[in-house]
Amino acid sequence: MSCCAPGAEMTLDLAGATSVLPSSQEIRLASRSIGDNLCQTDLSVPTIHCAACIQTIETALGRLDRVESARxxxxxxxxxxxxxxxxxxPFFATLGRLGYPAHLFDPETGNKDKTLSELIRAVAVAGFAAGNIMLLSVSVWSGAEGATRDLFHWVSALIAIPALAFAGGIYFRSAWNALRHGRMNMDVPIAVGVSLAYAMSLYETINHGDHAYFDASVSLLFFLLIGRTLDHVMRERARTAVNGLSRLAARGAVVLRGDGVRDYLPVGEIEPGMELHIAAGERIPVDGTILSGISDLDCSLVSGESTPRTVGAGAKVQAGTLNLTGPMTMQATAAAKDSFLAEMVRLMEAAEGGRSQYRRIADRVSALYAPVVHLAALLTFLGWMIASGDWHLAMTIAIAVLIITCPCALGLAVPIVQVVAARRLFEAGVMVKDGSAMERLAAIDTVLFDKTGTLTLGQPRLINGQSIDPAMLAIAADMAAHSRHPFSKAIAGFAGSSSQPGLQSVSEHPGFGMEAVTEGNTWRLGRRGWAGWKARTGGEGKYGGYGGTVLSKNGMIVATFAFEDAVRADAKATVGQLQDAGMSVQMLSGDTANACRDVASTLGIEDFVPALLPSGKVEWIEALSREGHKVLMVGDGLNDTPALGAAHVSMAPATAADVGRNAADFVFLRESLLAVPLALDISRKAGRLIRQNIAIAIVYNAFAVPIAISGHVTPLIAAIAMSASSLLVIGNAMRLQGFAKGSSPEHASRDRRGRAGMLVQQP
Amino acid sequence: MTTLVYLIPVALFLGALGLTGFLWALRSGQYEDLDGAAERILIDGDEPPK
Structure with a gap:
């Protein structure tokens, strides 16, 4: 905290940032060296949105010492x-002063753009080849004959070679991979069809034949690559958005050596027995025992408990908890790989069952489709062989059958719908990790919610603010603004900023509260026993149950504050909508039965299971799965991570722990829980459209295959039929954009309004 | 037929020129930040941003 101006700190705190700004060593750890003594650091700044922002940030950062460039x-x-x-x-202080909360972004591993740029290059090459070959083919169809036709065929054959090598390579590799593992995917019939079409056309060209299918094989690749690239772009966008969220696990910690030397070590290098210094606002990096210092720990991400826990010397702490109020020294008792966090990851990997067994719709269809098509082509060949005895004719017709049934429409039927659906969800602030997640979501019948951090925000809210003397409230708010404790932030947030002069020497007493002096009076805000050290009189309220936070003047209690965990926006509506959709909604929590009962009754959830350990949640999900239920798990904490892995499909809010966010199939960035029914609704509609698209593709085949088998297919007919079926399938997928918007205009507008707020809210 | 002998290479050359142009633009990072490029034209100033 040493590096930043107090003003900036305040703005950040009020905006909801709970962690301290990363130290210089942490920035160093997250940067990558680009040679010549230069380092590159990537920051994620979610509030950039216009040219003015770009200019402000670039000029301000560029003016800093030792900054080479900022882009x-x-x-x-x-x-x-x-x-x-x-x-x-000091990047963070500078950006904070300008009003742009930023967080560190891990250096890219470098594999990010390789696939995408390979795909885009493949699309470009295939597009160039398809366009040129199609021009030559049109000339052939309109009557080029003899030597001219042969010339056109030869030129087409030449143009097709780079397209097949470059663009087709993607399909050949994928098909080969699938076949080698004894599986079948959509790329197998595509690879077979394209290569046979090319081989036959080349044979025809050499023998001065009429029909060459160069155009069909290349434009097929072009269409399919467009679908594949869009799919990749969509997933990449979701991945980037999720990666751009702030990291909630510690990157490293300050290690105190015996000789008084302080070293900043990455988490992986911390060994049991080392003494660590944990400043207020930092996360505990590994499991350990506290040696000295008193503080409050926010355990909500770890255990699901919403009330901060006061800890002192001798207390055991778990990795992942957040140190709120005072600095502490702790001794590590486990290395990072044996800490709570790592244990959760292991539990999650052990639990991952239903998901790996799931086979995607496209793969299931192609497992049926490819053998049928190849068998049909073989039978055609044998049939014509017997009927005419001309092997060249039989071969030509059999390959025409393969070309016309080459699953252009089928290859697009599934991805194009998922791209449109993912785009629609993206606009509503829901990130989808991959297409199979939507297929799985469409099948669920049970929704399990975690309580703290998911149904509730995991942050307390002042509930008796109206009944407190406004003057007292204002003083309390001014004192509270100096603390990071959730109760303080709730008070400060309720009262807003009404700067009162005269508050002197505000100090924080970790584990107890805040103390301030005005004109000879001593004010204390905090625990009842500490703040009201004199007679227990004055404005004692009846709200004693939730911590008992009071404001006292010279030891006399003058105001009592009561808190409850704020329920997430629209949680009740969400539960209602899910129940209307026929889901059975349950709540799993690590919190006490009383706390759960309150939340469950507020939200109208009938079933809830309190006091569950992480493994208990997994067992609960596995029991439901054995009964044949398909479970959606929505959770945010580290303790939910194994459950997120065990469920058929999972969702996490943007505020979830890092591991949870990576484990979840869907991540929603906005505060509203309505993202859950929205994702369910869109996934179900997408599922319906996928089935329609597959039906369209099959109907197309039902018409085209008899024509091909009877030997009437020419390259012109193949080109028209294939393009028409692809356009039909794409057009049908686009309907999702239309009716998804039409059905929920209200959510859409609310989401749009919520967007700005949510971006600020991300801690 | 004789016209075709030079027209086809010309057509292919122009097409290949477009393709190379696109691949060059891709490689030199011009598609990295499409939104940013659209906004940056609004920033005026004599010196280019560092």
């Missing part, structure tokens, strides 16, 4: 800064 990427909302020297310039 904003508006599309990904990131800033990459190149700097030299050992100590990182």
């Amino acid at each position: 904003v990427n508006l599309s990904t909302k990131r800033v990459s800064i190149q700097w030299r020297g050992d100590e990182a310039p």
Whole structure:
């Protein structure tokens, strides 16, 4: 905290940031060296949105010492800064002062753009080849004959070679992979069809034949690659958006050596027995025991308990909890790989069952489709062989059958719907990890919610603010604004900022509360026993149950504050909508039965299971799965991570722990829980459209195959039939955009309004 | 037929020129930040941003 101005700190705190700004060593750890003593750091800044932002940020960062260059990427909302020297310039303080909360972004591993640029290059090459070959083919169809036709065929054959090698390679590799493992996917019939079409056309060209299918084989690749690229772009966008969220696990910690030397070590290098210094606002990196210092710990991400726990020397702490109020020294008792966090990851991997067994619709269809098509082609060949005895004719017709049935429409039927659906969800702030997640979501019948952090925000809210003397409230708010404790933030947030002069020497007493002096009076805000150290008189309220936080003047209690965990926006509506959709809704929590009962009755949830351990949640899900239920798990904490892995499909809010976010299939970025029914609704509609598209593709085949078998297919007919069926399938997928918007205009507008707020809310 | 002998290479050359142009633009990072490029034209100033 040493590096930043107090003003910036306040703005950040009020905006909901609970963690301290990363230290210079942490920035160093997350940067990558680009040679020549230069370091590059990537920051994610979610609030950049216009040219003015770009200019402000680039100029301000560029003016800092030792900063070589700063470049904003508006599309990904990131800033990459190149700097030299050992100590990182104060990026965060600078951005904070400008009003742009930022967080560190891990250096890319470098594999991110390779697939995408390979796909785009393949699309470009295939597009060029398809366009040129199609022009030559049109000339052939309109009557080019003899030597001219042969010339056109030869030129087409030449153009098709780079397209097949470059664009087709993607399909050949994937098909080969599938066949080698004894599986079948959509790429197998595509690869077979394309290569046979090319081989036959080449044979025809050499023998001065009429019909060459170069156009069909290349334009097929072109269409399919467009679908594949869109699919990849969509997933990449979701992945980037999720990666851009702030990291909630510690990257490293300050290790105190015996000789008083302080070292900043990455989490992986911390060993049991080391002494660590944990400043207020930092997360505990590994399991350990506290040696000295008193503080409050926010355990909500770890255990699901919403009330902070006061800890002192001797207390055991778990990795992942957040140190709120005071600095502490702790001794590590386990290395990172044996800590709570790692244990959760292991539990999750052990639990991952239903998901790996799931086979995607497209794969299931192609497992049936490809053998049928190949068998049909073989039978055609044998049939014509017997009927005419001309092997060349029989071969030509059999290959025409393969070309016409080449699953152009089928290959697009599933991905194109999922691209449109993912785009629609993206606009509503829901990130989808992959297409199979939507297929699985469409099949669920049970929704399980975690309580803290999912149904509730995991942050307390002041509930008796109206009954407190406004003057007292204002003083309390001013004191509270200096603390990071959730109760303080609730008070400060309720009262807003009404700056009162005269507050002197505000100090925080970790584990107890805040103390301030005005004109000779001592004010204390905090625990009842500590703040009201004199007679217990004055404005004691009846709300004693929730912590008993009071404001006292010279030891006399003058106001009592009561809190409850704020329920997430629209949680009740969400539960209602899910129940209307025929889902059975249950709540799983690690919190006490009383706390669960309150929330469950507020939201209208009938079934809830309190006091569950992480493994208990997994067992609950496995029991439901054995009964044949398909379960959606929505949760955010580290303790939910194994359950997220065990469920048929899972969702997590953006505020979830890092591991949870990576484990979940869907991540929703906005505060509203309505994202859950929205995702369910869109997934179900997408599922319906996918089935329609597959039906369209099959009907197309039902018409086209007899024509092909009877030997009437020419390259012209093949080109028309294939393009028409692809367009039909794409057109049908686009309907999702239309009726998904039409059915929920209200949600859409609310989401749009919520967007700005949510971006600020992300801690 | 004789016209075709040079027309086809010309057509292919122009097409290949477009393709190379696109691949070059892709490689030099011009598609990295499409939204940013659209907004950056609004930033005026004599010196280009560092």
